[in-house]
Amino acid sequence: MAGSARAPYVSFMRRYPAYDPPEYADWTPEPREAERWEETLDEHPRRRAVAGELDRAELLRLHDALVQNRLLDIALARWVRRGILSKAWLGTGEEAVTVGSVAALDPSRDHLCPMIRNAGGCPMMGMPLEDLFRGYLATADGPNGGRDLHVGDAAHHVLQPISHMGTNVPVMAGVALGLRRAGEGGVALTFIGDGATKSGEAHEGLHVAAALQLPVLFVLQDNGVALGTRGDQHGVGSLQRWGELYGIPTTHADGNHLLDMHAATVLAVARLREGKGPALIHARTFRMGGHATHDVSEARRTFPAELFRTWGQKDPVGRFEEFLKREGVSTGELEELEEAVTARVETAAETALLSRDRRPDPVQALYDGVSEGGVLVGLERRPVHVV
Numbered sequence: 164m165a166g167s168a169r170a171p172y173v174s175f176m177r178r179y180p181a182y183d184p185p186e187y188a189d190w191t192p193e194p195r196e197a198e199r200w201e202e203t204l205d206e207h208p209r210r211r212a213v214a215g216e217l218d219r220a221e222l223l224r225l226h227d228a229l230v231q232n233r234l235l236d237i238a239l240a241r242w243v244r245r246g247i248l249s250k251a252w253l254g255t256g257e258e259a260v261t262v263g264s265v266a267a268l269d270p271s272r273d274h275l276c277p278m279i280r281n282a283g284g285c286p287m288m289g290m291p292l293e294d295l296f297r298g299y300l301a302t303a304d305g306p307n308g309g310r311d312l313h314v315g316d317a318a319h320h321v322l323q324p325i326s327h328m329g330t331n332v333p334v335m336a337g338v339a340l341g342l343r344r345a346g347e348g349g350v351a352l353t354f355i356g357d358g359a360t361k362s363g364e365a366h367e368g369l370h371v372a373a374a375l376q377l378p379v380l381f382v383l384q385d386n387g388v389a390l391g392t393r394g395d396q397h398g399v400g401s402l403q404r405w406g407e408l409y410g411i412p413t414t415h416a417d418g419n420h421l422l423d424m425h426a427a428t429v430l431a432v433a434r435l436r437e438g439k440g441p442a443l444i445h446a447r448t449f450r451m452g453g454h455a456t457h458d459v460s461e462a463r464r465t466f467p468a469e470l471f472r473t474w475g476q477k478d479p480v481g482r483f484e485e486f487l488k489r490e491g492v493s494t495g496e497l498e499e500l501e502e503a504v505t506a507r508v509e510t511a512a513e514t515a516l517l518s519r520d521r522r523p524d525p526v527q528a529l530y531d532g533v534s535e536g537g538v539l540v541g542l543e544r545r546p547v548h549v550v
């Protein structure tokens with residue numbers, strides 16, 4: 164990817180002025196960044212212990228996933244600009260919520276249901292990156308057979324995001340029930356947007372998870388906006404203690420700090436594995452773009468510029484780089500990692516583009532994966548693959 168020249172080492176990651184939020188272009192850390200992190204750890208000694216146990220290789224793996232998530236968004240935004248996609252839903256600025264939490268899962272036994280902004284979690288569960296891109300292109304060889312732009316793959320324990328907000332909550336409660344019955348210690352994780360907290364399904368799902376004490380973790384991704392509605396227009400005040408209404412142990416994590424999110428999730432998942440019932444992490448973050456790529460300017464009109472500046476300062480990539488610097492990671496290592504991730508994302512995007520014209524047969528696709536017992540009204544029945 165051709166980006167701007169790498170700036171002198173203030174913010175390290177190459178920035179992409181044509182795609183990045185403008186606040187990221189010449190990012191520099193807050194002067195008190197290191198002290199703030201220490202204060203957070205003082206407040207949460209158990210998180211300090213978890214973070215302290217991560218070795219250098221694990222820290223770099225986390226950073227790899229974080230940079231990959233950012234570059235995935237940039238690749239999608241670039242496809243929109245080139246007319247390959249009409250629009251894309253991005254998670255820019257919210258990557259630490261996704262990466263920090265999904266990194267606490269064991270892909271061999273845990274199950275994830277991302278929402279549209281959590282696509283960066285899919286490759287972390289083992290989904291090939293090119294499949295993610297094929298999903299966005301809706302190609303017949305993509306994981307969803309080209310029928311839907313919500314990308315997941317059950318073979319990798321990733322349920323597709325469900326378009327109807329909040330519906331993922333009871334579904335993942337059900338998955339958690341299945342996991343408990345399977346008895347292998349697997350847990351379920353899903354995300355709930357601040358907007359999705361208003362859906363009936365979210366309430367029902369939380370209730371059943373609490374009533375049955377299911378091994379499911381809900382990450383309330385509170386980015387302070389739902390489409391064009393600001394969080395302060397929701398009329399319910401802070402969502403910080405929302406989970407407690409259902410008797411679900413609730414903690415708060417900094418959604419723009421990878422390690423805080425990660426440590427909080429590791430602790431919550433450990434609790435789930437001990438059979439202590441569900442947990443909820445309230446992660447405060449901010450959507451640095453529009454609902455999707457089409458309404459960025461509307462989002463800029465929805466919030467004061469100062470708020471974008473404040474949250475721009477909290478860029479999760481820049482902040483984690485600062486942490487890594489303090490841990491003694493060299494600029495050479497950061498550069499090498501970023502180059503490798505950039506090449507990986509570019510190759511995956513190019514590979515996916517090779518099947519761009521492979522569309523599913525629109526009628527046949529309706530039946531693929533539909534069980535024989537399903538009711539199909541007004542449609543000619545054709546042979547189906549039963550899954």
Ligand SMILES: Cc1ncc(C[n+]2csc(CCOP(=O)(O)OP(=O)(O)O)c2C)c(N)n1
Pocket residue numbers: 280326327328355356357358359360362386388389390450454
């Ligand atoms: C039940 C339902 N109502 C409305 C919509 C339309 N819709 C899609 S995304 C969205 C806002 C989601 O806000 P939030 O849950 O905060 O997630 P965010 O987009 O901020 O990540 C809405 C209203 C929908 N998908 N499902």
Ligand SMILES: [Mg+2]
Pocket residue numbers: 356357358384385386387388389390
């Ligand atoms: Mg929201």
